[in-house]
Amino acid sequence: xxxxxxxxxxxxxxxxxxxxxxxxxxxxxxxxxxxxxxxxxxxxxxxxxxxxxxxxxxxxxxxxxxxxxxxxxxxxxxxxxxxxxxxxxxxxxxxxxxxxxxxxxxxxxxxxxxxxxxxxxxxxxxxxxxxxxxxxxxxxxxxxxxxxxxxxxxxxxxxxxxxxxxxxxxxxxxxxxxxxxxxxxxxxxxxxxxxxxxxxxxxxxxxxxxxxxxxxxxxxxxxxxxxxxxxxxxxxxxxxxxxxxxxxxxxxxxxxxxxxxxxxxxxxx
DNA sequence: ATGTCACAAACTTTGTGA
Numbered sequence: 338x339x340x341x342x343x344x345x346x347x348x349x350x351x352x353x354x355x356x357x358x359x360x361x362x363x364x365x366x367x368x369x370x371x372x373x374x375x376x377x378x379x380x381x382x383x384x385x386x387x388x389x390x391x392x393x394x395x396x397x398x399x400x401x402x403x404x405x406x407x408x409x410x411x412x413x414x415x416x417x418x419x420x421x422x423x424x425x426x427x428x429x430x431x432x433x434x435x436x437x438x439x440x441x442x443x444x445x446x447x448x449x450x451x452x453x454x455x456x457x458x459x460x461x462x463x464x465x466x467x468x469x470x471x472x473x474x475x476x477x478x479x480x481x482x483x484x485x486x487x488x489x490x491x492x493x494x495x496x497x498x499x500x501x502x503x504x505x506x507x508x509x510x511x512x513x514x515x516x517x518x519x520x521x522x523x524x525x526x527x528x529x530x531x532x533x534x535x536x537x538x539x540x541x542x543x544x545x546x547x548x549x550x551x552x553x554x555x556x557x558x559x560x561x562x563x564x565x566x567x568x569x570x571x572x573x574x575x576x577x578x579x580x581x582x583x584x585x586x587x588x589x590x591x592x593x594x595x596x597x598x599x600x601x602x603x604x605x606x
Numbered sequence: 607a608t609g610t611c612a613c614a615a616a617c618t619t620t621g622t623g624a
Contacts, residue, residue, distance in 0.1 A: 346624085347612055371624085373613070398613055399623070447624065486624095540624090541610035584611075584624085 342368040342482035344585035368442030368482040372401035394431040408436035417469040421461040443483035448504035463513035480559035493553035523564040525557040530574025566592040
């Protein structure tokens with residue numbers, strides 16, 4: 338099974354590229370963020386022509402998430418348990434069971450700057466995510482994928498010194514990711530598309546993509562059953578190129594859910 | 607150059623958010 342996550346920065350503006358990418362990459366499930374699209378305005382018919390069912394959660398202007406699946410889409414949930422708002426809850430999380438795997442597509446609040454009310458909202462939102470996922474852990478493999486707006490380590494930004502006094506790298510944000518890992522979730526780090534860094538986001542401005550001055554903020558956190566099934570993970574840097582791209586690249590994960598897990602105690606064949 | 611986008615309101619430009 339192939340699972341992907343992509344912040345498309347408006348599904349309306351990106352629809353031709355999204356449809357082309359679905360055909361080219363052929364994922365079984367895609368987690369989308371920043372769809373900027375009301376649920377009833379989502380281009381579900383167009384993706385259905387490619388075989389995907391849609392679970393969308395959104396409003397017209399900001400935020401918005403969706404799950405597209407061609408391997409089933411069951412037990413859909415929109416929003417988190419006790420989800421905080423700014424001031425009202427926003428469309429930042431949708432979960433569903435696809436092909437026997439419990440998946441969440443999330444768009445974590447940006448935070449704007451440390452000390453800003455939006456930063457406190459970001460931390461509260463991450464705690465609500467933790468609590469929601471904790472209650473769902475169980476026999477099914479589970480993963481949460483999306484734009485976390487947090488770089489897990491200094492190696493996940495082009496220049497750690499450039500981020501002094503900035504969000505995305507502060508200890509409280511990273512500790513919030515640590516509390517997700519403390520649930521037993523592992524960070525599925527993708528292969529880079531080019532160069533040494535598996536960056537997933539590059540600012541539109543100042544030729545940042547061309548200079549590979551990016552960040553790894555689009556993350557895949559999976560439980561033990563999910564991470565044990567991972568056979569490959571990569572950043573699709575090609576999707577960031579050319580005319581009219583999103584500022585994020587997709588992260589693609591290949592799973593072998595049906596294959597027997599390697600037995601570490603087995604002697605070499 | 608705080609350099610690019612996308613969206614929507616109230617217009618052909620500006621505010622907001624990233």
